[in-house]
Amino acid sequence: MSRLDEIPVRIMPAESAAGQGQALLHELAHMLDVLLREGRSGMIDLRALPLAAADFARLRAVLGEGEVHARIDAMGEASIVETGIPGIWWHTYRSHDGDIITEMLETTWCPDILNSQPEDVTSGLQRLREQLTGDAAPSIPAKEEQHA
Amino acid sequence: MRETLDQSLRRQGVSRRAFLKYCTALASLMALPPGMAPAIAAALGKAMRPSVIWLSFQECTGCTESLTRSNAPTLEDLIFNSISLDYHETLQAASGTAAEAAREQAMKAFYGKYLLIVDGSVATGLQGAYSTVAGVTNLDELKKVAAGAAAVVAVGSCSSFGGLPMAHPNPTGAVAVSDIITDKPVINVPGCPPIPVVITGVLAHFLTYGTLPETDLHRRPKMFYGETIHDRCYRRPFYDQGKFAHTFDDEGARNGWCLYELGCKGPITYNSCATLKWNEGTSFPIESGHGCLGCSEPKFWDKGSFYQPLSGGTWTDSGTLLAAAAAGVAVGAGAAVLSRARQHHAQEEK
Amino acid sequence: MDMLAFARGPGLHWSLTILFVGVFWRLTGILLLRRSPDYSVARISGWWTGALRLIALRSWPRREFSATTSFPTLIGYLFHIGLAVIVFGLQQHILLIRSLTGLSWPNLPSGLVNLTAGVTAASMLALLIRRMTNPVLRLLSNFDDYFSWLVAFLPVATGMLAVAHLGARYETLLALHMLSAELLFVWFPFGKLMHASLIFLSRGTSGALLTRKGAAI
């Protein structure tokens, strides 16, 4: 028995889901409304809710996948996907090991994390200038993994 | 001057985006709205790496193991690396008098500012002689180190509540840290062991806000111990429907029904296992088919069998009840004899 | 020791001990009182059939009395049956009984039990209001009546709160629920709750004596 799914335990039959999926969808509709009318973004932390596999399945089925698929590679992968309902973004953040550390739904025009961050831009600019001036100081590639 | 976390991260080549990503996870962990992530990042980024002294008393090192189990950079690492762990018997490279000297130096340099983390209960029997390090009893050591601490974090059920060493009959006179330290803020992070991110979550809060998070009546951070396992359990619908596994291998168990009948203590256990899960978010005991033992609750060792249902009694046997019935019959017979005697008496008096 | 540990352990132990001592004390104290022989010639022999008949017959008012007593009887039944469904139908209760006796049986769906609890609590409240407003009941009622009502109502109320997680932390609610049931155990032998066992004795006694005479039962 090396894998969890080989243990004959059904985690939760689909038919007995907690029914959170439906409530979430209503909440999302409301949040989209707010985005349109007031321009306010909103977020729902999926990990903070006791969602059953069936709830997730229902969410995925209803929201589907849309046009934008973004992948961030920063200390583990993060995928940010616009769902089939424009304005609803599905964030999945993973650690280095590939474990999901956060999963969120965001209602916004464009998720902020996709924007380049001023601090990173600043240090990037600095590196660029160093390159231009032929400064010999060694630079530290942003993607290099650091262990404690 | 110690560097800020921002500086430390930048030195390590962590991008702002990556930091934001982890701060989002951190916000989720601390039960804050995900939108708080930038604010957390800002606060955390400016924080100085605080000095931390970690004392281990009557413990099994399970708590340290829990914290250091992951072998890839994780949120825990991120936070853990942002502190300056100036003394930890298991983790530090220094040993012997050098280690002690490092601690003395940190205590002196950061007096009143350092954070004290304790795992293990404190032996008080024989003036604390049951557990000593370098000839000093844990009891004395705790009092001395706590005197200069800004706050104390009791990690694990032993330091929080006494844990296993305090279980009946408690031969060493073990007590919790909070029983000894009463003049400092003490926060308990119980669990046997606690969930690693819960330990780091408390540290993150301390780093972000400079204070310990809000606690419940057992001094546990509400953000992690605010709800029961039961309330957050994915098997809860079965409990509500009255569908229970009767044994560990019956149809109900295979169907993933509620484990209440098998002694699950989820309903009275306040912890985040059901949401944060274990082993890097893989699962938690109930998901693996075993009821919650209630390890993060005070005196969980002494609350009867782990497999006795919560609603079952823990102390009555049929022998006692038979004896009670017999005693009742005897007293009742006595009362009847007395009444008859009074009747007889009344008859004579006429 | 926290409240729940007390309720599950010593509380349960001592309340059940008192329950057993009390019940047997009271029954023995009654049954061992003097009994005078009856020398009259019985019209109908076989006293026990009379006892059993009255025990069964008196479970519902006679047709002649039904106009005035059907309603309270119905409400009374409602809450007695409700209590039985709750006590013997909810898995948590079955587990307690199993831990004490080793006996167990399949449970009822929790939703059904919860609904029953609502109906039970409502009918108990209706009976209390009746007791406080009906002149006959007001005259007859004493401390025992009101206290016994309270002692029977509390476990229902606290049980419902515990199920709904309302008002306090669950372990507190559970402990209060168990303690309220333990209070019931302790009070049971000393007050009118004892009618649960005396009813058979009392009806049986009348059934036997009246049947002996061939009188109406």
Added chain:
Amino acid sequence: MNTVEIDAVHPLMTEGPRLTVEPPATRYDKQGDLPDGERAARAVRQFVRDFGATAATWLESCIHCGQCAEACHYYVQTGEAKYTPVWKLEPFKQAYKREAGPFAPLYRALNLKRDVSAAELESWQELIYDSCTLCGRCSLICPMGIDLASLISQARHGMAKAGLVPHELWAVAERASVEGSPLGATPKVFRERCEWLADEHNVAIHVDLPEADILVSMSSIEIMKYPDSIVATARILNYLGTSWTFRTDGYEATNFGMLSGNADWQRESSLRLINAAVACKAKRLILPECGHAYGALRWQGANVYGQPLPFEVEHISEFLAREMQAGHLPVKPMPASVTFHDPCQISRRGGATQAPRVVLDKLGVDLHEMEMHGNLNWCCGGGGGVVTIHRADALRYKVFQLKMRQVEDTGASMLVSSCSNCRQTFDDGQAHFHWDKTMHSLLELVADHLIEPAASKENAA
């Protein structure tokens, strides 16, 4: 006290539709001059002494549900909560819990139930005597199956011991003890009446035969007020050709000792009859049309005697039913519409509910039962000695209205019963309300419709 003295103290009221003593100028509802404390103590002592497992079972079981009120004619007619049957026992329940119950030592040690006071008992006199006919209807409604009527009888024992019996009831009971009969039917009066009736009606009335198979008893109400019953009894017994007799050493069937709660007097009255029956070697004792006599002799007689009675005890209606069913008493058909009033002590409490119906069926009447009949009948309101108590009259008339309504509802033209005490209660009610219904005796109906021997033979041929 002798006859002359008792005549002076408690003169009988011989005029009027019911028999009792004259309304007293001053009521003495307390007998003797005991200090209050002693009075209460005696009541409780007597009550405690009486106590057995049976009464204890009942007193322990009451759940205060109040349903007994709905069965009681006093409550139903007045709506007053104090007439709830079990409330009538309140001081005695209190005394039981304090003195004899399984937790009595606790109750005493912690003083959880107070000692019963004389004042309390005095105020309960009305509830235990004036407003309870011991009809036992409440015993049938009680969901706990408590026989309330038995308990109230026991409570009366305590009251009698304390000297707290209503004036009139005490007076007649005392007279019964002095004269052998409560209403002036002394042995001399009885013998003279029998002789006079024998002459008048040309019927053989046996008095004081040394031996007979059947000893017949009479109620003093019949002797003094309805002497036709004596004639009817004699005619029927003669018709059957049985060996029977009245005895002047044992003829009075009423037992006011029992009704007043005086156990000694009850015993005295019962023993007179029993000893007379034993003396004449009777195989059967026939009780007259009197309700409580049946309870006193049929069910309590042997227990007063301390051993099984050496003869059978039968109510006259049971005797008639048996003989008529056997075809020994052919009667002319009687084409009247009749309703039958069940005497509580014979039907509900006595178990002889069907006997009068058999008799009425043989008489061929058109029987219209009341809405509440047989075991569930409403009491006439005069039982339990209540009819003797003047101060209870107003209340008694109130409950009698219930009975009248039930009778009227049947539409029957004729009213029959088999208890002379019910009969005089009806007579009294009839007079009070100027009612057009008169109560008749079942016994007299049978005697009146007997087919004479010659005719009977013709019929048989």
